[in-house]
Amino acid sequence: MADYRQMWQDLDMDLETHDLLCEVLPQAFGDVYLSQENRPEGMGYYNFVVSEIHGVRPAELIEAQKAGAKVFGTFCVYVPDEIVFAAGGIATGLCGGSQFWVPGGEKVLPTGTCPLIKASVGARLDRTCPFFRIADMYVGETTCDGKKKAWEILAEDVPVYVMDLPQMKRPQDTDDWAREIESFLIRVEEMTGNKVTPENLAAAIKLINNKRRALARLYDFRKLDNPPISGKDALLISQIAFYDDPTRFTQMTNALCDELDKRVKDGIGVYAKDARRILLSGTPLAIPNWKLHHIVESLGAAVVVEEMCTGIRYFENLVDESQTTLDGMIRALAERYMKINCACFTPNQGRIDDIKRLVKEYQADGVIDVNLKFCTLYDVEGFLVERSLKEAGIPCLGLETDYTDEDAGGLRTRIGAFLEMLGSK
Amino acid sequence: MDDTPQTNLVWYILFHNHTQGLQLNTLLKDAGLKPIIVPTPRKLSQSCGIALMIPTDQLVETKAVIEREQAEILGIAVLPRDLNPLRDRYC
Ligand code: SF4
Numbered sequence A: 001m002a003d004y005r006q007m008w009q010d011l012d013m014d015l016e017t018h019d020l021l022c023e024v025l026p027q028a029f030g031d032v033y034l035s036q037e038n039r040p041e042g043m044g045y046y047n048f049v050v051s052e053i054h055g056v057r058p059a060e061l062i063e064a065q066k067a068g069a070k071v072f073g074t075f076c077v078y079v080p081d082e083i084v085f086a087a088g089g090i091a092t093g094l095c096g097g098s099q100f101w102v103p104g105g106e107k108v109l110p111t112g113t114c115p116l117i118k119a120s121v122g123a124r125l126d127r128t129c130p131f132f133r134i135a136d137m138y139v140g141e142t143t144c145d146g147k148k149k150a151w152e153i154l155a156e157d158v159p160v161y162v163m164d165l166p167q168m169k170r171p172q173d174t175d176d177w178a179r180e181i182e183s184f185l186i187r188v189e190e191m192t193g194n195k196v197t198p199e200n201l202a203a204a205i206k207l208i209n210n211k212r213r214a215l216a217r218l219y220d221f222r223k224l225d226n227p228p229i230s231g232k233d234a235l236l237i238s239q240i241a242f243y244d245d246p247t248r249f250t251q252m253t254n255a256l257c258d259e260l261d262k263r264v265k266d267g268i269g270v271y272a273k274d275a276r277r278i279l280l281s282g283t284p285l286a287i288p289n290w291k292l293h294h295i296v297e298s299l300g301a302a303v304v305v306e307e308m309c310t311g312i313r314y315f316e317n318l319v320d321e322s323q324t325t326l327d328g329m330i331r332a333l334a335e336r337y338m339k340i341n342c343a344c345f346t347p348n349q350g351r352i353d354d355i356k357r358l359v360k361e362y363q364a365d366g367v368i369d370v371n372l373k374f375c376t377l378y379d380v381e382g383f384l385v386e387r388s389l390k391e392a393g394i395p396c397l398g399l400e401t402d403y404t405d406e407d408a409g410g411l412r413t414r415i416g417a418f419l420e421m422l423g424s425k
Numbered sequence B: 001m002d003d004t005p006q007t008n009l010v011w012y013i014l015f016h017n018h019t020q021g022l023q024l025n026t027l028l029k030d031a032g033l034k035p036i037i038v039p040t041p042r043k044l045s046q047s048c049g050i051a052l053m054i055p056t057d058q059l060v061e062t063k064a065v066i067e068r069e070q071a072e073i074l075g076i077a078v079l080p081r082d083l084n085p086l087r088d089r090y091c
């Protein structure tokens, strides 16, 4: 129950408004997470991270800054953290997943902007999130139109560097992305005052690959009959991966996986034997957005995988570790990141192929394609996704949601009907 | 599922800082108990940060460990159990 007030004050935060968020978090976390039976003990670490979310990690970042490190805030899984860590910087995710920040964003953005963008802008401008205050530089990207314009608004308040992400996947686009990573590297070097060398970049590639390996190991448990960990716990871990110290995160996640190994041997699962298995696909679920997982799982079904940026898009595919030159490593980074399948690309058949592959790998009975309200990219792509899944005989439900509580009842009804339609095993 | 919250009691151990909380968590686990790290309920404190949630049937043993190890804590508090998965209040 530490008192972080002084730290927040030093960050020039709006303490009174921030306090309102502190007020709702314990109850929501209790209802969603602590009401579960039979959770792995290793979840204690992630409970700790959430409980101290605006305290412990921000304090660590501030300490690192005092020692001369720079903190880079990112908003998209295409931004290569490896470059930042190689230069002795720290990358931290900044996507806003709470309705709490949305009204602040709406002061400057049209209401018809996706909640993720509104929350991210609101968290900065309203001064209610320590991470948004701490970051020395924000790293944006040219993914969707809403974000592109939001960078211009944020840049009036904080240094913003924007990476120009290609929107197609031809060979020349991977070349372009490699060049863009090179330019980013130069900017990061300027900002940190440190050179990126083959040695420190190789170490950073290993560091982030190890985080990906730990997450892949975790997700493998969800492929099993009656997984030893719930979907919402896995989501929480995925969300924390964006913020936490990568070395500690990897270590704690591997320790949890050791426990899960034991659970599997002892035949311990967290679901009823006949629980329907759901793949969630679509827009990201930034922390603390737990609504959909919670609703699906409180209806007795299991979320077994997320084809999302807070999910497999974050950890699938490793960066080739065999490169020895800077150019070779930058190329390897570009190739790995261009394998992510986001709706901002055209065409994006790779995402549909991913969903079909994941349905098999994770033995999903059905897919829920989730769209954050006002995200045109995923909304439009939903037509192609859902048609293709129907053709393949995979039951699919398309849903639109935002960060408010108001649609929870409606979502329960629609998801409940979908699960009923899937029938019992 | 009925949507009335369960009304049995839950005990919370409160701390000055998270280091104390993590230390006691380890001590209790070593003693074979099952504390759960949770965000401190708002009703118990204006500050945020961790508390340890203790089931009523482990309270006596928990207190014994605290005493034996002279663990530093801020206090022990009790609340009716109020975990309601159907409340649909998110943050
Ligand atoms: S959905 Fe697309 S734009 Fe958004 S974080 Fe993921 S990859 Fe980036």
Ligand code: SF4
Pocket: A114, A115, A116, A117, A143, A144, A145, A146, A147, A283, A284, A372, A374, A375, A376, A377, A378
């Ligand atoms: S969810 Fe869609 S609109 Fe929102 S930031 Fe991501 S790509 Fe842009």
